[in-house]
Amino acid sequence: MADKTLVCKDCGKDFVFTQGEQDFYKEKGFDNEPQRCTECRQAKKQQRNNNNRGFRR
Template sequence: MADKTISCKDCNTDFVFTESEQAFYKEKGFDNEPQRCPSCRKARKQQRNSGRSSNRDGGFNKKW
């Protein structure tokens, strides 16, 4: 298994998918390679998390 160069689907920059990352993905049972570079993955994760309510109980413990 050798390092792979992949083009990010968001910003089109090339990033390296290292042998150790590939081994980690295989160990976890992930079938697909990453499609985004590390910085775009981080930005996407932050964007998803910022859309959530600051109420950590999910609104299920409201008092009526």
């Protein structure tokens, strides 16, 4: 497998889906390629974490 250039669905910039990442996804059984670049993935995760803080019981 070779590195792939993908386009982030949030910011629209190109990012590289490396061979190592592809191997990792395959090993974990993930069928889909990532939709977001690293920066947008981190921002999305942070947003989820911030939204969940108010709902602890």
